[in-house]
Amino acid sequence: MKLKIAVLAGDGIGPEVTREAIQILKAVAEFGGHDFTFTEALLGGVAITAEGTPIPKATIATCLDSDAVLLGAVGDNKFNHLTPDKRPEAGLLQIRQELGGFANLRPCLAFNALSENSPLRPEVTKDVDILFVRELLGGLYFGQPRWWNKETGEAINTMRYTKAEVVRVARIAFELAQKRRKKLTQVDKANVLECSQLWRATVDELKSDYPDVTVEHQLVDSMAIHLMNTPRHFDVVLTENLFGDILSDESGVITGSLGMLPSATIGGKVNLYEPVHGSAPDIAGTGKANPLGAILTAAMVLRHSAKLEDAALAVEAAVAEVLAAGHRTADIARGNAAATVTTKQMGKLVHEALAQSLDREQSLHGV
Numbered sequence: 460m461k462l463k464i465a466v467l468a469g470d471g472i473g474p475e476v477t478r479e480a481i482q483i484l485k486a487v488a489e490f491g492g493h494d495f496t497f498t499e500a501l502l503g504g505v506a507i508t509a510e511g512t513p514i515p516k517a518t519i520a521t522c523l524d525s526d527a528v529l530l531g532a533v534g535d536n537k538f539n540h541l542t543p544d545k546r547p548e549a550g551l552l553q554i555r556q557e558l559g560g561f562a563n564l565r566p567c568l569a570f571n572a573l574s575e576n577s578p579l580r581p582e583v584t585k586d587v588d589i590l591f592v593r594e595l596l597g598g599l600y601f602g603q604p605r606w607w608n609k610e611t612g613e614a615i616n617t618m619r620y621t622k623a624e625v626v627r628v629a630r631i632a633f634e635l636a637q638k639r640r641k642k643l644t645q646v647d648k649a650n651v652l653e654c655s656q657l658w659r660a661t662v663d664e665l666k667s668d669y670p671d672v673t674v675e676h677q678l679v680d681s682m683a684i685h686l687m688n689t690p691r692h693f694d695v696v697l698t699e700n701l702f703g704d705i706l707s708d709e710s711g712v713i714t715g716s717l718g719m720l721p722s723a724t725i726g727g728k729v730n731l732y733e734p735v736h737g738s739a740p741d742i743a744g745t746g747k748a749n750p751l752g753a754i755l756t757a758a759m760v761l762r763h764s765a766k767l768e769d770a771a772l773a774v775e776a777a778v779a780e781v782l783a784a785g786h787r788t789a790d791i792a793r794g795n796a797a798a799t800v801t802t803k804q805m806g807k808l809v810h811e812a813l814a815q816s817l818d819r820e821q822s823l824h825g826v
């Protein structure tokens with residue numbers, strides 16, 4: 460299989476963790492005989508330094524000419540004096556808009572070896588595997604009118620959705636549920652909001668197209684509680700922009716560290732893959748960055764763009780194996796700093812575990 464991947468490593472720890480993610484994708488390509496090409500382009504602070512803009516035109520062209528975009532992180536304190544539209548983060552917002560993805564996928568995968576890292580009890584977080592599908596281009600964050608009149612002391616934001624906007628993201632969630640444990644939880648506030656009533660009715664209308672998927676509705680306030688009490692109950696969680704933002708962040712409590720979380724934004728012209736964390740300027744260049752969020756993001760590239768589900772599972776299993784063997788970067792070390800590994804060492808360990816499992820698979824096929 461052929462895949463053209465645009466790489467926007469960005470700032471701070473972005474290049475450090477992206478390098479490890481690329482090594483993993485290269486290993487999968489080599490073992491599987493796939494043709495993955497990587498084209499680097501500038502985004503964020505590095506682009507401001509080199510070209511005077513956080514998002515050069517060439518970067519947009521490279522991304523639109525690719526099958527997938529792999530982003531590290533952007534943000535550099537040395538540009539804090541600039542106005543928001545000129546800062547590194549402006550590049551991030553614009554590339555998301557240019558690519559046009561409307562379904563933000565945020566997996567919440569609890570690695571049992573890290574159960575001590577969550578404030579929740581291990582028996583609560585054990586084997587949690589939730590996929591949040593958050594609508595990304597509508598709702599309160601984009602609805603008009605929006606303003607703040609400081610003289611009258613009044614502000615307004617508008618939550619607005621069309622049925623078509625709900626249908627397109629709901630279909631993605633149904634299809635993903637079909638490939639998983641076939642359960643879809645739609646989250647809303649239908650007891651109060653008309654927008655939520657539209658979401659609920661639309662999802663109910665679509666149900667008959669996916670008879671193998673069980674659908675349930677949850678009010679967002681009770682969902683916030685259920686997520687902490689019984690997270691294993693959930694498979695795919697579909698929700699609108701604001702609720703998805705809050706609930707997917709809340710689910711970070713289950714997995715233990717920001718450095719472990721991957722994401723993908725799909726449905727637009729080109730899929731965009733990025734770890735959830737930022738550029739972490741406080742640890743950039745120290746070798747302390749956890750590359751596992753970026754490596755799990757690479758697994759999402761394999762799953763959603765390359766359609767190589769087995770390879771995606773193999774990467775996730777390699778991460779689980781390395782963690783189970785006790786290897787930790789500083790952010791997940793829980794006080795045992797002497798035993799920590801660097802960004803590069805962690806990348807190498809996952810690479811080795813993956814190579815061994817792909818090797819085993821190849822020899823099995825050869826028998």
Ligand code: NAD
Pocket residue numbers: 472476531532533534535536548551717718719733734735736737738739740741742747748749750752790
């Ligand atoms: P951050 O995610 O960069 O860091 C928050 C904390 O988590 C820091 O203590 C950091 O050291 C730690 N951390 C983050 N990722 C880690 C990893 N992989 N391994 C180990 N520790 C990790 O968030 P912030 O400090 O609020 O923002 C820093 C910069 O990143 C800002 O300029 C912000 O605008 C930008 N940012 C970018 C993105 C993105 O590119 N998607 C997202 C969030 C923030």
